[in-house]
Amino acid sequence: MVKTLSAESPGLAVGLRRSYGDSNLNPDGRVIDMTGVDRIISFDRRNGVMRAEAGLCLSQALQVLVPAGWFLPTTPGTRFVTLGGAVANDVHGKNHHAAGAFGASVTRLKLLRTDGAAQEITTGDPLFHATVGGLGLTGLIAWVEFRATPIPSAYLDGEDTSFTRVEDYFDIAAEKKNSFEHTMAWIDCSTKGAKLGRGIFSSANWAPYGDLAPHLEQPRRNVPLDAPDFTLNALTVRAFNSVRHELKRMRHGPYHTHYDPFLYPLDGIAQWNRLYGAKGFYQYQCVLPPATARGGVTELLKTIVASGQGSPLAVLKDFGPNLPAGMLSFPMEGTTLALDFRNQGERTLRLMADLDRIVAEAGGRLYPAKDGRMPAEMFQAGFPKWQDFRAYVDPGLSSAFWRRVAG
Numbered sequence: 001m002v003k004t005l006s007a008e009s010p011g012l013a014v015g016l017r018r019s020y021g022d023s024n025l026n027p028d029g030r031v032i033d034m035t036g037v038d039r040i041i042s043f044d045r046r047n048g049v050m051r052a053e054a055g056l057c058l059s060q061a062l063q064v065l066v067p068a069g070w071f072l073p074t075t076p077g078t079r080f081v082t083l084g085g086a087v088a089n090d091v092h093g094k095n096h097h098a099a100g101a102f103g104a105s106v107t108r109l110k111l112l113r114t115d116g117a118a119q120e121i122t123t124g125d126p127l128f129h130a131t132v133g134g135l136g137l138t139g140l141i142a143w144v145e146f147r148a149t150p151i152p153s154a155y156l157d158g159e160d161t162s163f164t165r166v167e168d169y170f171d172i173a174a175e176k177k178n179s180f181e182h183t184m185a186w187i188d189c190s191t192k193g194a195k196l197g198r199g200i201f202s203s204a205n206w207a208p209y210g211d212l213a214p215h216l217e218q219p220r221r222n223v224p225l226d227a228p229d230f231t232l233n234a235l236t237v238r239a240f241n242s243v244r245h246e247l248k249r250m251r252h253g254p255y256h257t258h259y260d261p262f263l264y265p266l267d268g269i270a271q272w273n274r275l276y277g278a279k280g281f282y283q284y285q286c287v288l289p290p291a292t293a294r295g296g297v298t299e300l301l302k303t304i305v306a307s308g309q310g311s312p313l314a315v316l317k318d319f320g321p322n323l324p325a326g327m328l329s330f331p332m333e334g335t336t337l338a339l340d341f342r343n344q345g346e347r348t349l350r351l352m353a354d355l356d357r358i359v360a361e362a363g364g365r366l367y368p369a370k371d372g373r374m375p376a377e378m379f380q381a382g383f384p385k386w387q388d389f390r391a392y393v394d395p396g397l398s399s400a401f402w403r404r405v406a407g
Helices: 058-068 083-088 126-131 166-176 234-250 259-263 272-276 290-307 346-361 376-382 386-390 400-406
Strands: 011-014 030-033 040-044 049-053 106-112 118-122 140-147 155-163 182-187 199-206 253-258 281-288 315-319 334-342
Touching: 040 058, 049 058, 058 083, 083 140, 106 126, 118 126, 155 166, 155 182, 155 259, 166 182, 166 199, 166 290, 166 315, 253 259, 281 290, 281 346, 290 334, 290 346, 334 346, 346 376, 376 400, 386 400
Parallel strands: 011 030
Antiparallel strands: 040 049, 049 140, 106 118, 106 140, 155 199, 155 253, 182 199, 182 315, 281 334, 315 334
């Protein structure tokens, strides 16, 4: 199949399609469904090195890793991502300040090119660093070898700290980052004035006691139907954020929890995206460097509040100074803000264009894996190595995203 692809008929390998935009879409081209290529090739239980085919889901990998006392080195907010997708997007998690992105743990890859070449590549090879974070454009990833991290139990000791305004987040994050491996904050995008960006800062470390039972695969709840368009509006979002803040604030302090609800809260609700209605939603995620993060995040929140399009799921967290493994890796040192906006057509697109200007002025960038409308100039300014990356793109592969931002 790979050999039949060409520049005239380009293809794209896809996994569980959890990217929010068009980086995993290839209209008028072909796609290769990798989800059936999901065997674990080898697992060294003593050293925690796993080699598995690229279609293996992170959720499946955890079913093997956790009982053996190991965990993914870093993980996004869903376990329903393939290993190939984790590499192609160089995914990050709540522990970036401590562990970096997923690519930092990858030791070797096998890459199939559409000219028939098959290469095993490792750290130090320029093609390796183009493939990590390379959005599946450098070749078809056949298998991935990575080093897991040891865990004493499947549980986390966490604590929640409430704060009344977004400026307080930065002080709390600076205090907690050296004591906790996992940190993040949920913030309220509907409050203004003295309560602009109030939220709950959550931090956790692996608990030294507890069993090594992995998560349950089946979700606890299901959203069977698309919610009506009027369900999510300015009033309901404000009410949701207010109730969520008060409930989490009442749990202020330490707690003991299994990793599943802390690291993967939305995986417990099947088809949760239907809560946004039939028109769906846009996700917007940016990162701002340390020098501009405080002011930039404040301006972003003011703009969102003024628009009346508050996000019901807004997450704020810090990236550490870890050097990225990929040429197009999204994380850089600073603060990242992830937002969900119900699709209200041009109104929502205008809001995100306003947010783009703030991010650009702050020297930040947007996350390609969560983008469906980033202007080409925004991508090119945010990822200055994109021209160098072009040399490693397989001419038989393409995507809607790449054609939109790179021409």
